[in-house]
Amino acid sequence: MSKSKRLLELMMTVNRKRRFKVQELADEFGVSTRTILRDLQELSEIGVPLYSEVGPHGGYQVLKERVLPPIAFTEDEAVAIFFASHALRHYRFLPFETESATALNKFYYYMPSDVRDRIDQMKNRFDLVTPTRQIESPFLKILLEGAVDQKVILIAYEAQEGVSDRKIQPIGIYASNGLWYCPAYCFLRKDFRVFRCDRMHAAQIDTSETEPVDLRDIHLGNRETVGHMEQAMIPMSAYLTKEGVTACESEVWSSSKLRIHEDGTGSLNGAIPKSDIPFYAKFFIGLGNDVKVEQPQELIETIKRMLREILDYYG
Structure with missing residues (x-):
């Protein structure tokens, strides 16, 4: 097996295993432990987040931020992915704002120069226009995590009667006309509600003993067909x-x-x-x-x- 192929397969292997010892990798790839150590050093230098664990049961572990193996895109696929991410710039707030910016920069940087030139020519000729809103929606990430992990979120929500504390369990978040919305089960109303994310003055994981509702089968695509629990x-x-x-x-x-x-x-x-x-x-x-x-x-x-x-x- 060539070194380049071994490094690629090693990257996929450590991402899959997350925790491993040098000897087991050496046995799996049929090389010496010294070769595996050199390979791991090279993976670390190109960005695979590894750290070693000392002690009799030590080894290596991949940090939470795993690096995905290379994926081959056609030129048109690469351009399509770039502009799909590029269009998100119209939103001042995203649940993964920093990550989307760094991913887009990496994607652009590693493209061949002729593809970058093509993208530069297209930037001012293609766009997915969304109204730019000045209002803030800083809690998108915690709302999305609450929806995925089935967590109850405590929010301070501004309604017509003023700001009040609410316990909600998000179904998800979506953007429409430049505004972010969060459909959720409201424990105060005992029913589903749609909350404007920019009207949330605070949001945090609820630490009380409020039992989450089982919403595993309810998502943005089917929430309206599920029906409302106690509301006419x-x-x-x-x-x-x-x-x-x-x-x-x-x-x-x-x-x-x-x-x-x-x-x-x-x-x-x-x-x-x-x-x-x-x-x-x-x-x-x-x-x-x-x-x-x-x-x-x-x-x-x-x-x-x-x-x-x-x-x-x-x-």
């Missing part, structure tokens, strides 16, 4: 013009409710939590004549009331 749901339906369809297609919540007709118009049909009526009323007011709400009557009356308040405000 009411049917909602609305007619949409073509422009109304376009506006609703950009909303995450509408995916399970939107139906597009052959002529390009559409309709929204589905159950909504009664407490979310103010949210839907504000959204539909923004669509103007491109939507006509058919039910529930309470939503229609809320729209009328809000419109009267707007008229009075400018009266």
